Amino acid sequence: MSRSVSSDVILQPAPALTWRTIGGILDFYVFLGPDPASVIQQYVEVIGYPAMPIYWALGYHLCRWGYNSSDSTWETVKSMRNYGIPQDVQWNDIDYMEHFLDFTFDSAKFATLPDLVKDLHAHDQRYVMILDPGISSSQPEGSYWPFDEGLRRDIFIKDAEGKTLIGTVWPGLTAYPDFSNDVTHEWWYDNLKRFHDKVPFDGVWIDMNEPSNFLDGSTEGCPSNSLENPPYTPGILGGLLRAKTVCATAQQKLSIHYNVHSLYGLMEAKASASALKRIVAKKPFVISRSTFPSQGMYSGHWLGDNRSQWKDLYTSIAGILTFNLLGIPLVGADICGFSEEPQEELCVRWTQLGAFYPFTRNHNTINMRDPTAFSPLARTAMKQALLLRYSLFPLLYTLFHHAHVHGHTVARPIMFEFPKDIKTYGIDKQFLWGKSLLVTPVLDPGMDYVEGYFPEGLWYDYYTGEAVRSKGEELRLDAPLDKINLHLREGSVTPTQAPNLTLWVSSGQPLHLVSALSDDGSASGDLFWDDGESIDTYENNQYAYIVFNVSQNVMTSEVLRTHEEATYITVETAAFYGVKQKPSRVLVNSQDATFTYRANQVLTVADLGLNLSQNFTISWM
Incomplete structure (x- = not known):
């Protein structure tokens, strides 16, 4: 069912939903599944498959509202490097702007911003x-190009009388670009390009795009009619359609605002992604607050301003999983919480969970602390969690490929993989990456253990290879402060890499393959690999795709498609969890190889030096 107009959706105690809407056209789509994952694939086929993110989007991002200067931002980056904490992206909130004006930077406090960006690039960051979409309308004529040029091209939303609608956002009085107009997209591109010539940014964060307004409607109010005051108003902020946004009667090129309000962030994301493709000629990186179906084609999402509380840590999981169901897999919550001072323990646990958000960003408010400001113990635990994420980049990148091509989820509810196990239906404290990596985070203070549900079958401790055989039960797991529990599902092959401080470096490291064997000794997995940043590599056949299979004591690597980027990567080690007897020989491409075998049934073959782009076999007897 798709509609832009306002509505209530009420979940009843019975298995039923009630829609209450103020009108509009009702389009019903029924996706028959038969299983949950198929429903989502069918939905995404209708709304559009999510974009494949640029590789560094999957690294660690750091942001704060209140760095106050480019030099203090720079100091944070240097501090992260000094402590050896991985970081791919540094962000700035509205502080960098001159009087909060879009497409400007404060020439006093942020004078060194271009140099900071140059330094980031020199370090592969x-x-x-x-x-924000609100464009200041109160600057002296001729002094602020974005507004002057916007007026000249007639791209702003108008009020019911046809005059430029004026609201209030951070810079004061503002006009709102009408992103339903193609002319606005070109104006947006021109502004981004002009700013990029001064500060060569790599991605954009679009906020306040509901669109937000510190007033209700406009400086002139809104007309009194049935659009502004419908017979039924859903339970929205302020009880008014115009509360903290623009008038319902405002005019846009496509239609009146009443009809397209919820599309505003989507249309801005489309304009931003399109502009970035032209400016940087790479996969665009856009994160948006406002979203609508199809958003995943153009941007990712963060879950908005949360608080530094344990409850917010817990509820973030449901938020991440929900957006994966909605075809927006590049999603995360503000790690450690946005507002309020985070406790050290909370921040450590949140960094561990956040390392498994598809989009991983620590973002906090004025005067709060970043990871370098905590104790050595906490810093080390956070660093370990982020290095763990970086080591799993080959798996995560491949999962995003399957989201892009097949409409799969990246972060996945356990019930998607075990739809016949009703005990999985209500689980919102654990989740899967893909079909086989189970994440069981600590979500409460003062805990050195965590309880997690394991669906029936064989699971392996990710770190040790220790087997866990479950009948479909809750199990108690040790969870000291420096550990997040991860388990591999039987039958999976997981590609990993030696991590480094940026994904540019770590993505060039040798691969380590972890095979979690089923009782019959079988496992399978795959790897998608490209240059990480070119647009449409899958569509243009500019990628490598390798399938791994294990059966009857033989692992085979089958290169279904090769690409020059894969020729630089080697497979250095392979570990097999669940090898029931110690082998007498291990052969790699029919040649004897050295190996180790531990009592917990883990076979490891090291120093392989195999080229990823060539088929290979590893066998044991």
Whole structure:
């Protein structure tokens, strides 16, 4: 069912939903599944498959509202490097702007911003800054190009009388670009390009795009009619359609605002992604607050301003999983919480969970602390969690490929893989990456253990290879402060890499393959690999795709498609969890190889030096 107009959706105690809407056209789509994953695939086929993210989007991002200067931002970056904490992207909130004006930077406090960005690039890091849609309308004529040029091209939303609608956002009085107009997209591109020539940013963060307004409607109010005051108003902020946004009667190129309000962030994301493709000629990186079906084609999402509380840590899981169901897999919550001072223990646990958000960003408010400000013990635990994420980049990148091509989820509810196990239906404290990596985070203070549900079958401790055989039960797991529990599902092959401080470096490291064998000794997995940043590599056949299979004591690697990027990567080690007897020989491409075998049934073959782009076999007897 798709509609932009306002509505209530009420979940009843019975298995039923009630829609209450103020009108509009009702389009019903029924997706028959038969299983949950198929329903989502069918839904995404209708709304559009999510974009494949640029590789560094999957690294660690750091942001704060209140760095106050480019030098203090820079100091944070240097501090992260000094402590050896991985970081791919540094962000700035609205502080960097001159009087909060879009497409400007404060020439006093942020004078060194271009140099900071140059330094980030020299260290294989990236820069992202915020943009709000509200364009200041109160600057002296001729002094602020974005507004002057916007007026000249007639791209702003108008009020019911046809005059430019004026609201209030951070810079004061503002006009709102009408992103339903193609001319606005070109104007947006021109502004981004002009700013990029001064500060060569790598991605954009679009906020306040509901669209937000510190007033209700406009400086002139709104007309009194049935659009502004419908017979039924859903339970929305302020009880008014115009509360903290623009008038329902405002005019846009496509229609009146009443009809397209909820599309505003989507249309801005489309304009932003399109502009970035032209400016940087790479996969665009856009994160948006407002979203609508199809958003995943253009941007990712963060879950908005949360609080530094344990409850917010817990509820973030449901938020991440929900957006994966909605075809927006690049999603995360503000790690450690946005507002309030986070306790050290909370921040450590949140960094561990956040390392398994598809989009991983620590973002906090004025005067709060970043990871370098905590104790050595906490810093080390956070660093370990982020290095763990970086080591799993080959798996995560491949999962995003399957989201892009097949409409799969990246972070996945356990019930998707075990739809016949009703005990999985209500689980919101654990989740899967893909079909086989189970994440069981600590979500409560003062705990050195965690209880997690394991669906029936064989699971392996990710770190040790220790087997866990479950009948479909809750199990108690040790969870000291420096550990997040991960388990591999039987029958899976997981590609990992030696991590480094940026994904550019770690993505060039040798691969380590972890095979979690079923009782019959079988496992399978795959790897998607490209240059990480070119647009449409899958569509243009500019990628490598390798399938791994294990059966009857033989692992085979089958290169279904090769690409030059894969020729630089080697497979250095392979571990097999669940090898029931110690082998007498291990052969790699029919040649004897050295190996180790531990009492917990883990076979490891090291120093392989195999080229990823060539088929290979590893066998044991």
